[in-house]
Amino acid sequence: MNRITALFDIKYPLIQAGMVWNSGWKLASAVSNAGGLGLLGAGSMYPDVLREHIQKCKKATDKPFGVNVPLLYPNIDKLMQIIIDEDVQIVFTSAGNPKTWTSHLKGHGIKVAHVVSSVKFALKAQEAGVDAVVAEGFEAGGHNGREETTTFTLIPMVKEKLEIPLIAAGGIATGKGMLAAMILGADGVQIGSRFVATPEASSHMAYKNLVLEAQEGATELTLKELAPVRLLKNKFYEDVKELYRKNPSKDELVNLLGKRRAKKGMFEGDLEEGELEIGQIAGIIKEIKPAAAIVEEIIAEYKNSVLPEL
Known part of the structure; x- marks a missing residue:
């Protein structure tokens, strides 16, 4: 069994990134219903807004979903308490020291993954007790590492040192991209930008259209x-x-x-x-599609991909 599907009790080892201003309950629930793991992006939510999105997500799906929390954001104490109070089972942390919250979350039975941009921080996350690491290359959108290490370089280097499950992120939007990441050693993938171009993403249509033009x-x-x-x-x-x-x-x-x-x-x-x-x-994203259709398309291409003969 795949280590990511087993860890999060999901059908496919595909996580939708918890992107600020994009990842609300509609997107997260749609991805979870399609067999992936949807994440709410708490980085753009006040505490009460996060609570509302968690409750709406629970009504929209009976599948696992999680919350992405940038650790450097204000109101972090309130956000974490709401996550615990609302019985969220999965938290992805980023932009901060995983030691700060991992043991507290795990003490409440929550599975924790942490986003990193280097081998050094992957090992620190593992030492902090996280259940999985997301290694994100600098191709990714939003905030990422200063080192400018690409995903294809980062994944095998992290895989060599890491014992816990590894999720690849940055520059992945297709089934073939997912396959490439898995061949390099990832147990699953996290995809962000592709899910911006969906009806369910909470971002503005003008922004989505500009992404299509990139x-x-x-x-x-x-x-x-x-x-x-x-x-x-x-x-x-x-x-x-x-x-x-x-x-x-x-x-x-x-x-x-x-x-x-x-x-x-x-x-x-x-x-x-x-x-x-x-x-x-974004340069290869040319169409707005429902999140479920994107998940299906990625998984079908992954399964149907044939390695070229040498």
Whole structure:
């Protein structure tokens, strides 16, 4: 039996990433109902909003689902208490030290996975007692590692050192991509960007349409002095590039970023001034499809893929 399907009691070793402003209850429940593991993106939710999404997700699916919690976000204590109170069984943590919350969550019977961008942090997560590690290459959208290690490089290096189940993330949107990650040593995959282009994603339609238009080179990892983030190139991105030409201080970067810019872009649809996070794989996403259809398509392509003869 596959280690990820056994760990999370799901049909397919395919996890939908808990992306801010995209991953609400509609998307998470749709992926879970299709046999994957849907995740709610708590990073863009106030505590009461998270509670509402958990309760709605429970009504929409009787399958396992989880919550992704960036550990550096405010209200972390309240978010974790709501997760425990609402009897969520699976938590994916990211952007912080896994030692902070892993033992507490596991003490309440919750399975914990942690997102990392390097072998070093994969081992730290394992030492912290997590049940699985998500190793994410820098192709991924949103916030990821400063090292710029690609998924194809990262997965075999982590696999060599890790004993617990390994989930590959970054640049995966197809069945063939899933197969490649599994051949390199992953036990499962986490997919984000492909699920942005779904009716169920909670993000703005204008943002989804812009993702469909993305070509090779449409994104770049930037703002490393704050928290590295991969962005679609728009006016805000150009403003960031212009500021970098002046060798800015960290405070100047913080002032330019301001507050609520990711919400402005992905949720409210401001394609000029908003922060538009997406992975490099957006260049092959050309159609909005229901989340269940995407899961079915990925699994069918995975199963039907034939290795080329040498």
